[in-house]
Amino acid sequence: MKQTVLVAGLGLIGGSLAINLKQTTDHHLIGFDVNQKTLDYCTMNGIIDEQATDFKEAVVKADFCIIGAPVSKAVELVQQLKEVVFEKPIIISDVSSVKTPIMESAREITSDLVTFIGGHPMAGSHKKGITAAKGHLFENAIYILSPIKPCPPEHVEALKQLLIGTKSNFLLLEPEEHDEMTSVISHFPHLIASSLVHQAKHWQKKHPYIPQLAAGGFRDITRIASSNPAMWKDIFFQNKVGMSRLLSDWIEEMTSLKQLLDNEDKETMYHYLEQAREYRDGLDSNKKGAILSFYDLYVDIFDQPGALLKVIEVLAKKEISINNIEILEIREGITGVLRLSFKDKNDQLVSNRVLIEKGYETMIED
Ligand SMILES: NC(=O)C1=CN([C@@H]2O[C@H](COP(=O)(O)OP(=O)(O)OC[C@H]3O[C@@H](n4cnc5c(N)ncnc54)[C@H](O)[C@@H]3O)[C@@H](O)[C@H]2O)C=CC1
């Protein structure tokens, strides 16, 4: 039966979900956004079937609602839901990077017709807005769901079924554990990346060549500092307690590192670096539990982009699909390393064999 889905906030994430729903379901899609240009873009590109000008009026028509607005605005939209008189059952979700404030607000919705299941697709980009949205954005990503309890399992199943075309991997988490984990592996690293960029900018006053020297490592660790500042500011303040605690721990750790340096404690510093390397290398291993495994193959290449194309051609001829390609530490004309990630162990092994046959030097981690 044709169902109605309301997507409220059609930017990078909401827009990507709407595109995916249009491509993979035959549901009727209603779009709501405070930006009229975004709504017109969605209509013109066939992303939505209907524009809504009033969130509360639109939500009563829907069987599903996905809130894709920035976190603080999503909280406001959830607050509006408390005043809505629902006429039929609805499953409401969101995509916010911070879950606790949304869920606290959603718990105050009293209608028996509403099931609220918080959501967070853990994929994105540094871009924003509908023009950057892509239907395949969440393929192979972790998609966290956080139902307000008690929640009938069939309602969680219905939401998963709606989102099945995203090809993401669903993981159920409590909002608090979600926020604690994402603050460690996503939110806090953004703050540090930005602070490293500020440090380089400061030193550039003395050393104008700093940008030219900012190669491999600096670019890797600061890549995420190029993301949407409005969104990250919102995330930091919505997850303020967790962020502040991590900052205190970090400052303490930096102080102890400074002491190691000042006291010439080379042995402890060595162990600090060694333990970090061991843990970091373990993150890339295939023992990832609920997190999707990838099988990596490292290939030495010389000079790009020609070399890159040749490697891909070899694998394409064998109809092997590559999940991700990363060029590690390469500058034009210099030998570099290509990391190819496969979803399938057999693809990794076959790729390794055919590339060796073609004379490439390869490496598979244990
Ligand atoms: N950008 C990323 O990489 C990821 C973002 N998220 C989360 O997704 C949410 C949206 O982020 P993006 O799509 O990146 O932002 P975006 O800036 O691309 O899109 C936000 C959209 O919401 C609209 N909007 C703003 N206030 C609204 C309101 N009151 N009612 C309806 N629409 C409103 C804007 O006009 C815009 O179209 C945020 O909560 C963010 O934390 C989650 C995963 C990844």
Ligand SMILES: O=C(O)C(=O)Cc1ccc(O)cc1
């Ligand atoms: O991990 C990152 O920082 C990203 O680049 C993409 C991203 C951004 C925000 C999220 O809530 C989830 C994923």
